[in-house]
Amino acid sequence: DDDGRDNDNGWVDEVEELDPDERLTLEKSILPVKLALVKLRRLAYKVIHSMTIVLPAWHKILEDLQVPITLMPCDVSTCWNSTFDMLDYAIEHQEAVDVVTQRRDLGL
Numbered sequence: 001d002d003d004g005r006d007n008d009n010g011w012v013d014e015v016e017e018l019d020p021d022e023r024l025t026l027e028k029s030i031l032p033v034k035l036a037l038v039k040l041r042r043l044a045y046k047v048i049h050s051m052t053i054v055l056p057a058w059h060k061i062l063e064d065l066q067v068p069i070t071l072m073p074c075d076v077s078t079c080w081n082s083t084f085d086m087l088d089y090a091i092e093h094q095e096a097v098d099v100v101t102q103r104r105d106l107g108l
Helices: 020-049 054-064 082-092 094-102
Strands: none
Touching (some): 020 054, 082 094
16 A cells, blocks of 8 residues: 555655744754764864864863763764764763863864
8 A cells, every 4th residue: 555655665764744833843942962072073073083183182082071082972973872872972971072162272
């Protein structure tokens, strides 16, 4: 029974079922989440790829906070659950994320 709404996996795209006003409301409500994820992706990338500036600062911040020195997982489109892993890490290390993003000298 294919009514044209299902994709190949049998899933229904519920966003397509919304009227234009509902869709606009949804898009406005999820925009802050999308923007936060973009910022976390940039932070994770810069920490890993700025070995002479941001990475040492990240390690020092974690050391000062007396937490294990680890790296934020990167969000990888081909890696299942990597967005969740990145967000979960950021929540667990919220104090360190706040400190590093307040450091203007790091260019974040």
